[in-house]
Amino acid sequence: xxxxxxxxxxxxxxxxxxxxxxxxxxxxxxxxxxxxxxxxxxxxxxxxxxxxxxxxxxxxxxxxxxxxxxxxxxxxxxxxxxxxxxxxxxxxxxxxxxxxxxxxxxxxxxxxxxxxxxxxxxxxxxxxxxxxxxxxxxxxxxxxxxxxxxxxxxxxxxxxxxxxxxxxxxxxxxxxxxxxxxxxxxxxxxxxxxxxxxxxxxxxxxxxxxxxxxxxxxxxxxxxxxxxxxxxxxx
Amino acid sequence: xxxxxxxxxxxxxxxxxxxxxxxxxxxxxxxxxxxxxxxxxxxxxxxxxxxxxxxxxxxxxxxxxxxxxxxxxxxxxxxxxxxxxxxxxxxxxxxxxxxxxxxxxxxxxxxxxxxxxxxxxxxxxxxxxxxxxxxxxxxxxxxxxxxxxxxxxxxxxxxxxxxxxxxxxxxxxxxxxxxxx
Numbered sequence: 079x080x081x082x083x084x085x086x087x088x089x090x091x092x093x094x095x096x097x098x099x100x101x102x103x104x105x106x107x108x109x110x111x112x113x114x115x116x117x118x119x120x121x122x123x124x125x126x127x128x129x130x131x132x133x134x135x136x137x138x139x140x141x142x143x144x145x146x147x148x149x150x151x152x153x154x155x156x157x158x159x160x161x162x163x164x165x166x167x168x169x170x171x172x173x174x175x176x177x178x179x180x181x182x183x184x185x186x187x188x189x190x191x192x193x194x195x196x197x198x199x200x201x202x203x204x205x206x207x208x209x210x211x212x213x214x215x216x217x218x219x220x221x222x223x224x225x226x227x228x229x230x231x232x233x234x235x236x237x238x239x240x241x242x243x244x245x246x247x248x249x250x251x252x253x254x255x256x257x258x259x260x261x262x263x264x265x266x267x268x269x270x271x272x273x274x275x276x277x278x279x280x281x282x283x284x285x286x287x288x289x290x291x292x293x294x295x296x297x298x299x300x301x302x303x304x305x306x307x308x309x310x311x312x313x
Numbered sequence: 314x315x316x317x318x319x320x321x322x323x324x325x326x327x328x329x330x331x332x333x334x335x336x337x338x339x340x341x342x343x344x345x346x347x348x349x350x351x352x353x354x355x356x357x358x359x360x361x362x363x364x365x366x367x368x369x370x371x372x373x374x375x376x377x378x379x380x381x382x383x384x385x386x387x388x389x390x391x392x393x394x395x396x397x398x399x400x401x402x403x404x405x406x407x408x409x410x411x412x413x414x415x416x417x418x419x420x421x422x423x424x425x426x427x428x429x430x431x432x433x434x435x436x437x438x439x440x441x442x443x444x445x446x447x448x449x450x451x452x453x454x455x456x457x458x459x460x461x462x463x464x465x466x467x468x469x470x471x472x473x474x475x476x477x478x479x480x481x482x483x484x485x486x487x488x489x490x491x492x493x494x
Contacts, residue, residue, distance in 0.1 A: 131443045131444065173450075176453065176454075180449060181447075185447070188445075192441075192444050192445055192446045196444055199393065199440075199444070215384050219380060219383075219384065226323060227377075230323045230324055230327040230377070231377065231381065231384070233324060233327060234330065234331040234377070235331070235381070235384065235385070237328065237331065238331060241328075274472060279475070279479050281332070282360065283479060283485065285332070286325050286485045287483070288328070289321055289322075289324035289325040289327075289328055290321050290485070292324055293324055294321075296320055
C-alpha cells in the first residue's frame with residue numbers, strides 16, 4: 079500500500095516538473111524571439127537614421143513615409159509624442175529663423191528640408207526607445223560587450239534608485255544644515271555653486287566609496303577569476 | 314574596452330556616466346541654453362581622469378554614458394547620442410596624450426575642457442553640414458556653439474581640482490589617482 083502511494087506521488091511530482099520545464103522552455107523561446115526582434119529594431123533604426131543624411135532630396139518622400147509609419151506605430155503603443163513635437167518646433171524656429179535672417183524668404187524651402195532631415199535622423203531612435211523595453215536593449219548590448227563592462231552597465235542601471243535616494247537624503251540634510259539650496263533660493267544663480275558643493279561633491283564621494291565596496295564584494299566572489307560567467311534565471 | 318582598469322575604477326566610471334546622463338536629462342527640462350551639456354561632460358570626464366589617472370578613462374566614460382542614454386531612452390538622439398557623448402571624450406583623450414605631463418593640473422584640465430568643447434561643436438557642425446545646411450549658417454552655429462560650450466566646459470573643469478581634493482581627503486584616491494600631483 080505504502081509503495082503504491084509513493085509511486086503515485088513520484089508520478090505526480092514528475093508531471094509537475096515536466097510542466098514547469100515546458101514553461102521554462104517556452105519562456106526561453108519567447109525571450110529569444112523578443113531578443114531577435116529587438117536586435118533587428120536597433121539595426122533598422124540605425125540604418126534609417128543614417129539614411130536621413132545620405133538620401134537624395136527626390137527620395138526623401140519615401141523615407142518620410144516610412145517614418146510616418148513608425149510614428150503611427152509608436153502612437154499605437156501609447157508613446158509620448160511631446161518631446162518630438164518640442165524638438166520639431168525648437169529646431170524649425172532656430173533654422174528657419176537663421177535662414178530668414180540671412181537670405182530673406184528666398185531659401186525657406188531649403189530650411190524646411192534641413193529641418194525635416196534633422197527630424198528624420200532623430201525619429202527612428204525615439205521610436206526605438208518608445209517601442210522596445212530598456213531590458214531588451216540592455217540584453218542585446220550585453221551580447222556585444224565584454225562581461226566586465228556588461229556587469230558595469232547593469233550595476234550602473236541597478237544603482238540608479240540608490241543614487242536618487244542618496245541625492246534626496248544629502249539634499250534634505252544640507253537644507254537642515256542651512257545651505258541656500260531650496261528651490262526658491264536656487265532662482266539666484268549665485269547659489270548654484272552651493273548646490274554643486276553641498277550635493278554633488280558628497281554624492282561623488284559616496285559613489286566612489288560604493289564602487290570600492292561593490293568591487294571588493296565581486297572580487298570576493300571570484301568575479302575576475304573564471305572566464306565563463308553564469309546568468310540568472312536562464313543559465 | 315580596456316582591461317587595464319580594475320573593477321573599482323570601471324564601476325566608478327560607470328557611476329559617473331550614469332550620473333551624467335541622469336543630470337543631463339533633468340537639466341534638459343529646465344534650461345534651453347546651448348552648450349550647457351559641456352559643463353556636465355567636462356566635469357564628469359575630468360573627474361574620471363582624475364580618479365583613475367589613465368588615458369582612456371574619459372573615452373570609456375563617454376561610451377558608457379552614450380550606451381546608458383540609449384538603454385534608458387534618455388535624449389532624442391538614439392544612435393547619435395552615442396557619438397554626442399563619445400566624440401568630445403575621444404578628443405580629450407587624444408589631447409591628453411600630448412599634454413599628459415606638461416602643465417599644472419588646473420591648466421591641463423582647462424585645456425582638455427577646451428579641446429572637448431571644440432570637438433563637440435565640430436560634431437554638431439558636421440551634422441548640420443551633412444544634412445545640407447548652408448555653410449554660412451553652419452559656421453555661425455559652430456562659432457556660437459564652440460564659444461558657449463567652452464565657457465561651460467571651463468566652468469566644469471575648474472570644479473574638478475576641488476573634487477579631487479575632497480576625494481583625497483576621504484582617502485578614496487588610490488596610488489593611481491591624482492594624489493600628490
